[in-house]
Amino acid sequence: MSKKIRVETHLHTDNSKDGKIKSADILSALEKGLSDKVFITDHDETENALALARDFPGIIYPGEEVYTLSGELILLFIKEKIPGGLDLETTVRLAKDQGCFISIPHPFDRFRNSRIRKELPLALKLADALEVFNSRCLFPADNEKARLCAEKRGLLFTAGSDAHVPVEIGTSGLLMPDFSDVQTFRNSLEKAEVFGKLSPFFVHALSSFEKWRKKSRF
Numbered sequence: 001m002s003k004k005i006r007v008e009t010h011l012h013t014d015n016s017k018d019g020k021i022k023s024a025d026i027l028s029a030l031e032k033g034l035s036d037k038v039f040i041t042d043h044d045e046t047e048n049a050l051a052l053a054r055d056f057p058g059i060i061y062p063g064e065e066v067y068t069l070s071g072e073l074i075l076l077f078i079k080e081k082i083p084g085g086l087d088l089e090t091t092v093r094l095a096k097d098q099g100c101f102i103s104i105p106h107p108f109d110r111f112r113n114s115r116i117r118k119e120l121p122l123a124l125k126l127a128d129a130l131e132v133f134n135s136r137c138l139f140p141a142d143n144e145k146a147r148l149c150a151e152k153r154g155l156l157f158t159a160g161s162d163a164h165v166p167v168e169i170g171t172s173g174l175l176m177p178d179f180s181d182v183q184t185f186r187n188s189l190e191k192a193e194v195f196g197k198l199s200p201f202f203v204h205a206l207s208s209f210e211k212w213r214k215k216s217r218f
Contacts, residue, residue, distance in 0.1 A: 004175040004193070005036035010065070010074060010105060010131065010160025011169065013040055015048035018164055018211035023052060025166040030059065034170025039063040039076050039160075044084035058180065065105065066091060070123065071116030074131070074158070076101040077182045088119055092126045101182050103129040103158040108145040109137045124153055129189065133159035135171045135199040147194075156189040159196060164207035172196020 012019035013026070019042065029035055040049035041063040049062035063076045067084040068091045075082065075095045082094050095102055104127045106112050107120060116123045124130070132147040150157055161171040176192035179185040 002177045004191075005178050006034070006170070006173055006195075007176055007192075008035040008038040008160050008163075008170065008173040009063075009076065009103065009158045010041050010134065010162045011038050012042050012065075012162070012164045013048040013052075015045045016042040016065075016164065017214060018043070018207040020165045020206065020210045021163060021169065022166075023048070025169065026052070026060070027056075029166075029169040032170075035173060037061065038169075041065040041074050041076075041160075043067065044081075046078055046081040049078070066095075067114060068116075070119040072105055072114045073116075073123070073127070074103040074105050076103065077185070088116070088123060089126070099182055101129070101185060102127045103131055105131045106134045106137060106142075106146075106162070107131065107149065108142045109134065110142055111138060124149075124155070127155070128186070129156040129158045131159060132157045133172050133194050133196050134162050135160070135168060135196055136162040136204070137198065138201070140198065156186070157192060157194055158189070159194045161196070161199065164210070165203055168199050168203055171199055 013021045039061045046064050052060045053062040062078050064078050065074050068088045070088040079098045130150040132150050133143045137143050161168045163169045174192040177188040179188045
């Protein structure tokens with residue numbers, strides 16, 4: 001039986017408008033064993049994700065949390081930034097043209113304005129996986145609803161801390177066999193186990209402050 005590794009599939013750096021995590025914070029978390037591999041999924045940005053994936057191949061992978069007109073999608077193994085603000089089907093088509101793995105983040109988080117709502121049935125047909133645990137969900141029932149939905153639909157699971165500040169890194173993710181590309185990642189997800197805990201409420205205030213600080217250039 002192959003050893004399972006800890007994988008983070010939803011993490012933001014300071015390349016996100018509300019992110020405070022620097023490259024050094026991610027490397028420190030990896031050194032401490034909080035994660036073995038991470039996907040960087042900044043909001044509508046890929047600069048840090050692509051750069052760190054080049055510098056640390058096989059450990060850090062590029063992704064993007066892109067805002068469609070219907071809500072957010074997470075695109076893993078991205079090669080080139082896809083702009084936000086496109087319709088859902090166009091975004092998915094562009095992502096698949098790049099060979100991305102597509103996951104729907106925080107699908108039932110009752111406080112998340114950015115989640116896909118009205119077009120969730122369509123998104124479920126187009127996506128490869130559903131995020132069934134997000135540490136930034138305030139209510140455990142919202143994550144449980146996502147897991148039940150994924151099981152009912154036969155979708156693969158993803159999970160992540162949705163970290164925006166360093167203290168969140170590694171709070172949740174997947175225990176899964178090792179992988180090296182999209183196909184082996186997909187295969188490994190079939191044997192993945194979700195782990196994690198919810199983040200404390202104050203992390204939301206920290207990322208909101210960071211968003212305000214960058215906007216104000218304080």
